[in-house]
Amino acid sequence: MTIPMWQCNVLGFAVQIKQCAFHVRFMTEPNAVANLLAWCSERGFWIDPSIQIISGPCGVAVVSQDSTIPEDRILVRIPRESVLSVKSSPISDLIPPHPYGRGAQLSLALALSVELVIGATSPWFLYLQSLPRQIPGIPLFWSRGVENQQSFPPNGDPFEWLNGTEAWKMLFDSGDSDSSLVSEIDEYFHEVAEPVYAQVFESSPEKAPSSPEFYHAYSLVSSRSFLVDSYHGLSMVPIADAFNHTQENHVHLESDFDVCPECGSLQRCVHDDTTEPDPRSIVPDDADNFYEMVSSLPIPPHSEVFNTYGETLTNAQLLVQYGFILDGNDNDHLTWTFDELAQFSEHHLLASGSWTWDSVGGLPEFRDLLRSINLRPWERISESELVSLDRTHQFSLNGDATISHGLWLFFALLLVCLRNTSPYHTRNLDSLIVLLEETLQCQLTLESSESTNHADDDDTLLVPPSPGHSDQQQRPSPYGVILELARLLASLCRARSARTGRAGVEMAELGEILDRLPNDMTPTKMAISLAMTERSLLDSCMSAWDGFVDGALGQA
Ligand SMILES: C[S@@+](CC[C@H](N)C(=O)[O-])C[C@H]1O[C@@H](n2cnc3c(N)ncnc32)[C@H](O)[C@@H]1O
Numbered sequence: 001m002t003i004p005m006w007q008c009n010v011l012g013f014a015v016q017i018k019q020c021a022f023h024v025r026f027m028t029e030p031n032a033v034a035n036l037l038a039w040c041s042e043r044g045f046w047i048d049p050s051i052q053i054i055s056g057p058c059g060v061a062v063v064s065q066d067s068t069i070p071e072d073r074i075l076v077r078i079p080r081e082s083v084l085s086v087k088s089s090p091i092s093d094l095i096p097p098h099p100y101g102r103g104a105q106l107s108l109a110l111a112l113s114v115e116l117v118i119g120a121t122s123p124w125f126l127y128l129q130s131l132p133r134q135i136p137g138i139p140l141f142w143s144r145g146v147e148n149q150q151s152f153p154p155n156g157d158p159f160e161w162l163n164g165t166e167a168w169k170m171l172f173d174s175g176d177s178d179s180s181l182v183s184e185i186d187e188y189f190h191e192v193a194e195p196v197y198a199q200v201f202e203s204s205p206e207k208a209p210s211s212p213e214f215y216h217a218y219s220l221v222s223s224r225s226f227l228v229d230s231y232h233g234l235s236m237v238p239i240a241d242a243f244n245h246t247q248e249n250h251v252h253l254e255s256d257f258d259v260c261p262e263c264g265s266l267q268r269c270v271h272d273d274t275t276e277p278d279p280r281s282i283v284p285d286d287a288d289n290f291y292e293m294v295s296s297l298p299i300p301p302h303s304e305v306f307n308t309y310g311e312t313l314t315n316a317q318l319l320v321q322y323g324f325i326l327d328g329n330d331n332d333h334l335t336w337t338f339d340e341l342a343q344f345s346e347h348h349l350l351a352s353g354s355w356t357w358d359s360v361g362g363l364p365e366f367r368d369l370l371r372s373i374n375l376r377p378w379e380r381i382s383e384s385e386l387v388s389l390d391r392t393h394q395f396s397l398n399g400d401a402t403i404s405h406g407l408w409l410f411f412a413l414l415l416v417c418l419r420n421t422s423p424y425h426t427r428n429l430d431s432l433i434v435l436l437e438e439t440l441q442c443q444l445t446l447e448s449s450e451s452t453n454h455a456d457d458d459d460t461l462l463v464p465p466s467p468g469h470s471d472q473q474q475r476p477s478p479y480g481v482i483l484e485l486a487r488l489l490a491s492l493c494r495a496r497s498a499r500t501g502r503a504g505v506e507m508a509e510l511g512e513i514l515d516r517l518p519n520d521m522t523p524t525k526m527a528i529s530l531a532m533t534e535r536s537l538l539d540s541c542m543s544a545w546d547g548f549v550d551g552a553l554g555q556a
Helices: 030-042 101-117 125-129 158-162 166-172 181-200 211-224 315-322 338-351 363-374 379-383 405-419 423-427 429-452 470-474 478-498 507-516 522-555
Strands: 005-010 013-018 051-056 059-064 074-079 225-227 234-236 251-254 290-295
Touching: 030 051, 030 125, 101 181, 101 211, 101 225, 101 234, 158 166, 158 522, 166 181, 166 315, 166 522, 181 211, 211 225, 211 234, 211 315, 315 522, 338 363, 338 405, 338 478, 363 405, 363 429, 379 429, 405 429, 405 478, 429 478, 429 522, 478 522, 507 522
Parallel strands: none
Antiparallel strands: 005 013, 051 059, 074 290, 225 234, 251 290
């Protein structure tokens, strides 16, 4: 896919702005940028003349002027008191504070929603005027605020395509709790925001933000807030939020996080416990009053200047939180929860024989056993072409279509326990580890003999156990375990691929539908693109394990 370029003119130079694969287009009015800059200058912001804030194809953007910007240069100074946070909000006393997480986002959305509806009387009016007027394209609100939400054109319902993807899981499966993200926001709106609005707009209740207005505020918070320090917490930070995202950023926000949580002071203050030695200085420094955007590497002239919203963000995360995706994202991966794997195992293994979790000592016990086994060093597993060591995502498939060692261990342990007729072995951690190591060794041997196309003479693990020996009769054969494990992994991927996107649509068709969609149907395009990426990873993984089984049977 080619990356579209958008060209603008800055002081007579053509600046190429790289666009993401897909995003919801909105143009900020050029005079909104001029008003924003005038507002900033009145409030003591400083913007280095080597950069310029412009109106771009997806809202405002920042571009460099005609010289290379060196590393470590302060490009923007933002007065601390100019940020909009729960603390700086005029209705601060009415908002229940939350230090971080979803609670912090909802509290800030409440503060912001009030500033947005009071218009020119807000101290942040001209800043707020420069922000997207529509709900930014985050999937949470794709169907909300849109009239006639049922009348999507053929192939145009983005949720149908998003079905089963990682983005879908983030939006609608909130772990063990019954509530989804949308219902959490609705609940906050009714239980917390509306009573606050009733007090603030007591004399003019018609001005109180409606639920679409609250969603608008929430999506602005989701897509552009920063955690600045222990006083303001999550905040709307003018100008810092004008930078678009890439993985390898040009700039970053610098702030001293450890300020007084009561008054925001960086110096010693009346809230300090005088008996404790205080790390904060007593000497005021002008620089302390500002947050700074600083260059992280040299920035070429006449190019867009990017921040990063997170170096490890996947396209699913970018879509859910910011409403856009990148054209190819190395961070993309798929995940499973323990419960999903347990359900899959019940379904697949029950069909082929009678067992219950009691056969492996019970489901909670199996979970604990897996946890302790997973903590052991499994470095050898990275010798495999099909499995990688991944301590971050326990049950996952990465962008190279290799599974995490945690996922491998789940099925290897389950099969080793199930195939083991010795009650002693199923309960003894050390002996289980020996069996798992043998299974791993068997897989590595098979992989290497498949790649060289012949089995070594001493590949004894590939040979089924001899019937005469009583201990061996009770021990599972590593070869049998690894074959079943490979088949299960291929089925796991096949099943997930089949329920990713719209059921029954083949991969080739997805590409054709994507190409035929009109340009303005961006949420649908983003959803199809995510589904295609995930399906292709699942299909590659499935073929790899199917191929492994064929190769192993050929070796036997
Ligand atoms: C913090 S704002 C960045 C500045 C933004 N362009 C604006 O209008 O103010 C984040 C929003 O910018 C857009 N954005 C950021 N990086 C992008 C990228 N690489 N491609 C497309 N849109 C992007 C998305 O709409 C996102 O929700």
